[in-house]
Amino acid sequence: MASISFKDLPTIRCEKCDNKTFRQVVVLKKLSSLISPTGEEDILPIKVFICEKCGAICKDTLDDEILEDFKKEGIIRDIILT
Ligand SMILES: [Zn+2]
Numbered sequence: 001m002a003s004i005s006f007k008d009l010p011t012i013r014c015e016k017c018d019n020k021t022f023r024q025v026v027v028l029k030k031l032s033s034l035i036s037p038t039g040e041e042d043i044l045p046i047k048v049f050i051c052e053k054c055g056a057i058c059k060d061t062l063d064d065e066i067l068e069d070f071k072k073e074g075i076i077r078d079i080i081l082t
Helices: 064-073
Strands: 022-031 042-051
Touching: none
Parallel strands: none
Antiparallel strands: 022 042
8 A cells, every 4th residue: 555656546537527626425315224234214325426517426436326326316417327
């Protein structure tokens, strides 16, 4: 880990507008007591990064299933799914 230089790390860019900065938002999912590991109703926070410039979601930080769900629910309007 110590040998990794910060400057060698690629910067993630927005797929839509090429911007390099993102804002973090959180989508909250409700876990019913039936599927919750604790047996109690719970909240599952999902961190989402959205482009500061155009609002498009950063796909690299989410798995396909979550993206598909967000798209279906229209949670983030500018979601890009290619
Ligand atoms: Zn963008």
